[in-house]
Amino acid sequence: MRIAVTGSTGKLGRATVERLRADGHDVIGLDIAGAPGPGFTRVDFTDYGQTLDAFLGIDSRHSGLDAVVHLAAIPVNGLVPDVTTFHNNLTVSFNVFQAAMRAGIDTVVYASSITAMGFPFDEAPAALPLDETVTAANNTYGLGKVLEEAMVAQLVRWNPALSITALRFTNVVTADEYGSFARAADPGYRRSLMFSYIDARDGALAVSLALEHAEPGLEVYNIAASDSGSAVPTAELLALHFAAVPVTKELGEFETLMSIDKARSRLGFEPEYLWREQFAG
Secondary structure, eight states, rough: OOEEETTTSSSHHHHHHHHHHHTTTTTEESSSSSBTTTEEEEEETTSSHHHHHHHBBBTOOOOOOOOEOOOSSOSSSTTOOHHHHHHHHHHHHHHHHHHEEEEEEEEEEEEEEEGBBBSOOOOOOSSBBBBBTTBSSSSSHHHHHHHHEEEEEEEHHHHHHEEEEEEOOEEOOOGGGGGGGGGGTTTTTTGGGOOOOOHHHHHHHHHHHHHHHSSEEEEEEEESSSSSOOSOOOOHHHHHHHHHOBBOOOOOBBOBBBOOHHHHHHHOOOOOHHHHHOOOO
């Protein structure tokens, strides 16, 4: 397929472009920053005209797209004022979804987030592990992600052929960031993330599989590593932090508390890069 990746110069964007090209797709990177060249064009996605035009065609780049992978966003709270994060991300996502529909592109995969499930998880959840039925926002970035999912649920009603897949990524880690796992023996390490993480290369794998298995309608998937980001066994973490929370399934020794069962069963997603193998400490 010919696929545009928004936010292609970001941490997950770079891994996704590499993966999709390795899969044999023709990939056009689109982002607000980066050096223009073959396979990449600068686009300001807050400008709907630029967004639509980039999807319809770019001279010397493409004359039409089969799919869009939407990763562009202000990635976390705190980089700019909260209201700026909210306004930017909602505007960008609406522009991307609307432009894709206007351009006749029926397949979109985009980055939702565990912030749409309540990150940072200061409150004890109703049950563990967390699955895709959980929706909550505790900051403006998360509020934007909740509203994006609500918006997409309506857009797919308007166009029965439209397929949009929301991937709820947890904290994305690149190969050069595994040094942070030196703290993994601390039972409070990654507590706010429900102890989860995802290697950028496995995040890109999830994008590839979502494109491969795209069907009309909206689907939401949690995307995390299969193990926790903690050196403390999962049962001990549960006893220490969530003793009163019901556990809905039997969990492995270090199994993640961010359920990826749906992605496993429907997409065939199986993370390949786990910190216990990657960490050189």
